[in-house]
Amino acid sequence: MIVTLDQLPDAVxxxxxxxxxxxxxxxxxxxxxxxGPRDAPPVVLLHGNPTWGYLWRDTMRPLxxxxxxxxxxxxxGFGLSEKPSLHGTHTLANHTANVVALLDALDLRGVVLxxxxxxxxxxxxxxxxxxxxxxxxAVMSTWAWTASPAEFHQRVLPWRTLHAPLLGPYLMGRRAxxxxxxxxxxxxxxxxxxxxxxxxYEAILSDPADRDLTWTWPRSIPIGLPSDIETEHFRxxxxxxxxxxxxxxxxxxxxxxxxxPGVFAAHWHxxxxxxxxxxxxxxxxxxxxxxxxxxxxxxVDFADRAVRSAGGS
Amino acid sequence: MATVEVVTTRPPRxxxxxxxxxxxxxxxxxxxxxxxxxxxxxxxxxxAPGLLAVDGxxxxxxxxGRSGRPFPSGVEVNALxxxxxxxxxxxxxxxxxxILRWLVAGVGGEWTDDALSTTGRIYRIPAAGERP
Numbered sequence: 001m002i003v004t005l006d007q008l009p010d011a012v013x014x015x016x017x018x019x020x021x022x023x024x025x026x027x028x029x030x031x032x033x034x035x036g037p038r039d040a041p042p043v044v045l046l047h048g049n050p051t052w053g054y055l056w057r058d059t060m061r062p063l064x065x066x067x068x069x070x071x072x073x074x075x076x077g078f079g080l081s082e083k084p085s086l087h088g089t090h091t092l093a094n095h096t097a098n099v100v101a102l103l104d105a106l107d108l109r110g111v112v113l114x115x116x117x118x119x120x121x122x123x124x125x126x127x128x129x130x131x132x133x134x135x136x137x138a139v140m141s142t143w144a145w146t147a148s149p150a151e152f153h154q155r156v157l158p159w160r161t162l163h164a165p166l167l168g169p170y171l172m173g174r175r176a177x178x179x180x181x182x183x184x185x186x187x188x189x190x191x192x193x194x195x196x197x198x199x200x201y202e203a204i205l206s207d208p209a210d211r212d213l214t215w216t217w218p219r220s221i222p223i224g225l226p227s228d229i230e231t232e233h234f235r236x237x238x239x240x241x242x243x244x245x246x247x248x249x250x251x252x253x254x255x256x257x258x259x260x261p262g263v264f265a266a267h268w269h270x271x272x273x274x275x276x277x278x279x280x281x282x283x284x285x286x287x288x289x290x291x292x293x294x295x296x297x298x299x300v301d302f303a304d305r306a307v308r309s310a311g312g313s
Numbered sequence: 314m315a316t317v318e319v320v321t322t323r324p325p326r327x328x329x330x331x332x333x334x335x336x337x338x339x340x341x342x343x344x345x346x347x348x349x350x351x352x353x354x355x356x357x358x359x360x361a362p363g364l365l366a367v368d369g370x371x372x373x374x375x376x377x378g379r380s381g382r383p384f385p386s387g388v389e390v391n392a393l394x395x396x397x398x399x400x401x402x403x404x405x406x407x408x409x410x411x412i413l414r415w416l417v418a419g420v421g422g423e424w425t426d427d428a429l430s431t432t433g434r435i436y437r438i439p440a441a442g443e444r445p
Contacts, residue, residue, distance in 0.1 A: 087336040156423050158432040165344040166335045177436040219340050227340050
């Protein structure tokens with residue numbers, strides 16, 4: 001069992017050479033990295049399912065080289081953070097509150113948020129709960145609304161089958177469908193991913209009990225069925241996000257065939273008419289695997305203008 | 314495909330080895346309805362666990378209740394293994410797959426064996442085999 005980043009293989013450490021740090025959030029152990037000058041504007045990068053902070057390894061470097069403080073947590077249930085087995089832990093409200101607790105514990109102010117996948121709903125929920133801490137927001141292959149779910153998420157084959165009762169605990173729990181094959185199918189350069197990062201994502205969720213959230217979070221996506229469990233939370237979130245006026249940018253994978261840019265990135269511009277972009281980069285859903293450094297450069301430019309030019313701290 | 318059948322006799326001198334735990338059986342309600350009907354849970358919710366036999370190996374389904382949720386809210390699938398003998402992991406995995414195929418066939422409607430099998434092959438699930 002890997003407890004800190006020091007225990008990762010040398011090749012992985014070379015890609016992600018940072019110090020493990022831990023903070024208690026709502027009584028659970030959250031792992032994060034926190035690099036760069038303490039008094040520099042902080043950029044917080046939030047991952048989703050089934051990834052962890054390592055997703056942002058190539059994105060972090062340009063930000064650190066530009067002098068930003070970069071904070072990258074592993075969401076509770078992923079990476080090197082605690083992976084609680086109690087099912088009730090994994091509500092969207094609880095995960096959002098974990099991000100709020102992180103912002104409070106580190107007393108981060110003037111934050112530029114970079115949000116991907118479930119990092120979107122959780123990070124945006126934290127942003128509307130702590131608006132005074134948030135300076136600007138970048139969204140990538142994510143959403144914060146109930147209407148117009150992805151066609152992919154409504155299909156029985158394969159998406160709903162992957163997380164249906166008992167099927168989910170088998171396919172995604174016992175058989176690890178998500179960190180392995182699932183991610184492989186959602187990058188552009190599959191050969192490169194299979195030769196490298198795929199093993200890291202699989203190893204960090206090595207046991208079936210580590211993978212509970214990989215089939216729990218998919219059940220929280222509103223798809224217009226009576227069994228939707230987070231519809232009210234998403235309605236609240238969308239209303240709050242629409243009212244959250246912050247400099248924002250939209251970065252998307254050109255080849256994203258789940259959260260299609262023509263639908264989802266476009267919806268962000270309807271939510272936030274002032275948003276920059278859409279900046280299209282090479283990538284499917286896990287766009288950081290194909291264009292991490294390019295995304296980092298886009299974030300440097302965005303954060304420079306949004307925070308430093310505005311005189312933020 | 315292995316035959317899955319409901320049985321009523323629990324094999325003696327066996328221990329229960331947890332294999333799968335589903336905390337929210339009602340996420341798609343057809344799954345709860347099928348198991349309730351199959352094991353008579355509406356009439357006898359707190360009876361003995363349900364039993365399924367797969368090629369002679371027996372599995373128990375322990376139904377779980379949760380305040381505020383229709384019963385059963387969850388289910389645990391355990392292999393019943395003789396004495397202190399080790400679990401035959403490969404057989405258990407293959408049998409679980411057979412149980413899941415039996416489950417989706419029983420739930421019916423939009424849930425199909427073809428969708429499960431195809432999903433299994435897409436995601437390289439060993440028990441699903443190769444694409445024909």
